Amino acid sequence: MGIKTKLKLIGLLPLLLAVVFGATAWRGHEDLRELRDLTDLADGMLDQVEQLESDIQRFAETRADRFRQDAYLLIDSLDIQAYVAGDRFEAPSTPEIVTELRQRILQTHIFFMDMDALYQPALAVPGVMLVQRVAQCLQIEISHVKPLLHRLKHDSHRTVVDHSDALWKIESILITVTALLVLTLMTPVLYRVATALHVLSQGTRNLGQNGIPSVLSLPGKDEFSQLAQDFNQMSQRLVVAEAARERRTAELENAIQDLENFSYSVSHDLRAPLRAIDGFVAILIDEYAPRLDAEGLRLFDVVSSNAKKMEQLINDILALSRAGRLELELTQVEMTALVDAVWADLSEPYLERAIEFHCANLPAVYCDPRAIRQVWQNLLGNAIKFTQGRDPAVIEVSAQQENDMIRYVVKDNGVGFNPAYSDKLFGLFLRLHGMDEFEGTGVGLAIVKRFIQKHHGEVAGTGALDAGATFSFTLPIQPPDQMAGGID
Amino acid sequence: MVEREMVVDILLVEDNPNDAELAIRALKKHNLANHLEWVKDGAAALDFLFQRGSYAGRSNTLPRVVLLDLRLPKVDGIEVLAQIRANPETRELPVVILTSSKEEQDLVATYEHGVNSFVAKPVAFDEFARTVANLGMYWVLVNRVPPDIRHPV
Numbered sequence: 001m002g003i004k005t006k007l008k009l010i011g012l013l014p015l016l017l018a019v020v021f022g023a024t025a026w027r028g029h030e031d032l033r034e035l036r037d038l039t040d041l042a043d044g045m046l047d048q049v050e051q052l053e054s055d056i057q058r059f060a061e062t063r064a065d066r067f068r069q070d071a072y073l074l075i076d077s078l079d080i081q082a083y084v085a086g087d088r089f090e091a092p093s094t095p096e097i098v099t100e101l102r103q104r105i106l107q108t109h110i111f112f113m114d115m116d117a118l119y120q121p122a123l124a125v126p127g128v129m130l131v132q133r134v135a136q137c138l139q140i141e142i143s144h145v146k147p148l149l150h151r152l153k154h155d156s157h158r159t160v161v162d163h164s165d166a167l168w169k170i171e172s173i174l175i176t177v178t179a180l181l182v183l184t185l186m187t188p189v190l191y192r193v194a195t196a197l198h199v200l201s202q203g204t205r206n207l208g209q210n211g212i213p214s215v216l217s218l219p220g221k222d223e224f225s226q227l228a229q230d231f232n233q234m235s236q237r238l239v240v241a242e243a244a245r246e247r248r249t250a251e252l253e254n255a256i257q258d259l260e261n262f263s264y265s266v267s268h269d270l271r272a273p274l275r276a277i278d279g280f281v282a283i284l285i286d287e288y289a290p291r292l293d294a295e296g297l298r299l300f301d302v303v304s305s306n307a308k309k310m311e312q313l314i315n316d317i318l319a320l321s322r323a324g325r326l327e328l329e330l331t332q333v334e335m336t337a338l339v340d341a342v343w344a345d346l347s348e349p350y351l352e353r354a355i356e357f358h359c360a361n362l363p364a365v366y367c368d369p370r371a372i373r374q375v376w377q378n379l380l381g382n383a384i385k386f387t388q389g390r391d392p393a394v395i396e397v398s399a400q401q402e403n404d405m406i407r408y409v410v411k412d413n414g415v416g417f418n419p420a421y422s423d424k425l426f427g428l429f430l431r432l433h434g435m436d437e438f439e440g441t442g443v444g445l446a447i448v449k450r451f452i453q454k455h456h457g458e459v460a461g462t463g464a465l466d467a468g469a470t471f472s473f474t475l476p477i478q479p480p481d482q483m484a485g486g487i488d
Numbered sequence: 489m490v491e492r493e494m495v496v497d498i499l500l501v502e503d504n505p506n507d508a509e510l511a512i513r514a515l516k517k518h519n520l521a522n523h524l525e526w527v528k529d530g531a532a533a534l535d536f537l538f539q540r541g542s543y544a545g546r547s548n549t550l551p552r553v554v555l556l557d558l559r560l561p562k563v564d565g566i567e568v569l570a571q572i573r574a575n576p577e578t579r580e581l582p583v584v585i586l587t588s589s590k591e592e593q594d595l596v597a598t599y600e601h602g603v604n605s606f607v608a609k610p611v612a613f614d615e616f617a618r619t620v621a622n623l624g625m626y627w628v629l630v631n632r633v634p635p636d637i638r639h640p641v
Contacts, residue, residue, distance in 0.1 A: 269559075271611055272504050272588055274611045275507060275609060275610075276504075276507070278612055278613045278616075279510040279613035283510075283513065283613070307612075311611035311612070315590075
């Protein structure tokens, strides 16, 4: 039986017992009332007997018809009441008393009729002796009736007291039984609830190895054991999920290891042949130039410049791979100083170009200075590259707060781009300009995106053909508690 | 004069013959390749430095500098460096890493083992030639080492 059902039943039990209690009390009080009625009746009859006594007395003295009739009425009334008492009341001693009482009353009736007859005027003068004897007999009868009525009254009163006592006893027993019953039924339920709560709270709090909760053991067939089973199933599923996660992590780690080995190979092994190509072409040009014509020299130049382009490509791929693997180390970075430093480095080769550079006061923020320096290098480098030919080129750096992020913006008046391709801006190796227009491998903005994503920020770019471009990125103002470093 | 023949200023440890040739050419231009020994793997480099194997009869003088690649057959560059630093005889020998790698982990590992310098080989030949020549000039002609290190007098 479930705890819920048990609690419901235990709740119903006092209700049931209250009904039983009420019924018993009602019945007991009904009986009590009847017994009290009997006492009252006996009292009334006693009064009437006294009245009768005095009426008979008066009648004997005065022979007044009024007293005669009164006496008859009283005798009849007494008889009826005795009958009623015998009929209605069921005190143990009543029937025998009532029987005797009625006999006595009948006797009284007879004697009174005798007396009445003796006083009839038609008859001879009554003998005083006879009248006296009848009166004596009447007195004796009445004197017998009185104690009977007293007994009746006394008996019924005692029965009332007894009955009342019994009623209280029954009621208190009922109350006690109810209390005991509820207690008996509640105790195991309460005990179960207490132990189950203890086991469940301990079990859910105790973490076994690998952070998996230990198995809960709660025998029984109620809601708590069901809960424990559900909990066990849940932690079982957690174990399975955890194992799957670990497997996946291991696979990912392997994949990363492979990628790192690959990038190492790329950095080391692909460079050597390139260097050989470039180096031996250089030696050829150096030592065999006199024997080559102009076309031959141009062809060697093409070989050489392609080798250099390929080196740039390899460098950019490696930079991107490093960007992905970089473990962020967050510090408070003075952005204005960083941007100024980056700009000083970048703009040095372009001193002859007319470039207006405006850098607003930028708020400091928590970030990895190595990563964010690279971001500024790529964005400002792009701005310099794509404003080529503008006179003057205008490059503006600003910042604004957006909720809990700061957006840093680089705006230029360069060639811009077709907004239709803006979704390709940050893609790897995607270029919106021809190789002959602008140099580049299409990795710079991909690196920017990678670094900013690692900082939980986002990148955006807007622009129009020949109307400049605006690139921006956001960084959180508050340093996140745990900024993901390794895998993304 | 025989003794002089045995003197080696630069020990070049490089498995790639093209890289080695380019380096030697660059040094030759500045007349620095006359006392250069080229070995193709880490084991040979250690044999040379500790007069073992095919270098058993060599005099025990040390070169002025070791130009060491990292990825080498048999014994790799890091291990060669570690053994050089582990031996009291060669502990102070100048070692310059000359490698294609730009990996931070290589940089960190070699400096942990007490490398004197770390140079990434530029791909462009003119740069490469300039870098190698500068290295040779610096370590052979400019740099001074403590007197007790095994050098030709």
